[in-house]
Amino acid sequence: MDSMVDNRKALLTLIILLSVLIAGSIMIFGIPDRPSITRPELYDDFDTGAFNPDKWAITKEGDTGEWIVDVIDRNPEEDDYRLRMGMDTIGTRDDTVKYLGVRSVKSVDLNNERRISFDVDWNNQSNGCYLTASFILCPTITDGNPENENEWVKFEYVGVPPGKNARAVISSKSDGSINYLFMEDWPSQKTGREIGNQRIEIILNDGVIQVSENGTELYQSKDSAIEFTSAHVYLQMSSHSNYPFRDIYFDNLIAA
Ligand SMILES: [Ca+2]
Numbered sequence: 001m002d003s004m005v006d007n008r009k010a011l012l013t014l015i016i017l018l019s020v021l022i023a024g025s026i027m028i029f030g031i032p033d034r035p036s037i038t039r040p041e042l043y044d045d046f047d048t049g050a051f052n053p054d055k056w057a058i059t060k061e062g063d064t065g066e067w068i069v070d071v072i073d074r075n076p077e078e079d080d081y082r083l084r085m086g087m088d089t090i091g092t093r094d095d096t097v098k099y100l101g102v103r104s105v106k107s108v109d110l111n112n113e114r115r116i117s118f119d120v121d122w123n124n125q126s127n128g129c130y131l132t133a134s135f136i137l138c139p140t141i142t143d144g145n146p147e148n149e150n151e152w153v154k155f156e157y158v159g160v161p162p163g164k165n166a167r168a169v170i171s172s173k174s175d176g177s178i179n180y181l182f183m184e185d186w187p188s189q190k191t192g193r194e195i196g197n198q199r200i201e202i203i204l205n206d207g208v209i210q211v212s213e214n215g216t217e218l219y220q221s222k223d224s225a226i227e228f229t230s231a232h233v234y235l236q237m238s239s240h241s242n243y244p245f246r247d248i249y250f251d252n253l254i255a256a
């Protein structure tokens, strides 16, 4: 009888000891199996107020006059830091288009569904003729214009003459040949439309691409539009020759 009581005491002691150990380890290591917060693959709201060379590398191709890629506060009332890119092409070669932008230092894994969103501000151009503001996913690294690479997918605004309006274009390049996926009825419709600070979301799932603008779907591919499974994010502007300084802004890039 005594030995039974002893066994029970021993068992109780063991249970208490184990409980203390488990509680202690929970305090030290956290609750097991709690889902970890998934951090975005890539994120920049530029609100540090400075261009971060650990996140972005500058890309440039063609001759320009004054040019700039930096982070600037756009609002005198409050903090509104955005990525700016701008260039002046007065007096530059007539036979080339000039490109300026940034490339994400890290690549984004596209094996699972990926939602990439960003703001692009056309900056109320008085003359946005042949100006472009582009978002490009490209698996390879270049310090020049990623459009020269063999594979990519691109969302772009293109300025429409006489220069206030723009249109959206979605295209991809595979094995060196370009496919136009979405053209906004260009060239039968040539007036374009007014754009401002646009929120773009691109959802990629098994190569199928879905693009929405300010919460409204613009385009969804029927089949896989890309074959690559990881890519660098490129944000880029381009301009033909003989335009005064023009600048555009990007902000709140999230690849989650
Ligand atoms: Ca910002």
Ligand SMILES: [Ca+2]
Residues within 6 Å of the ligand: 073, 074, 075, 076, 077, 078, 079, 080
């Ligand atoms: Ca401010």
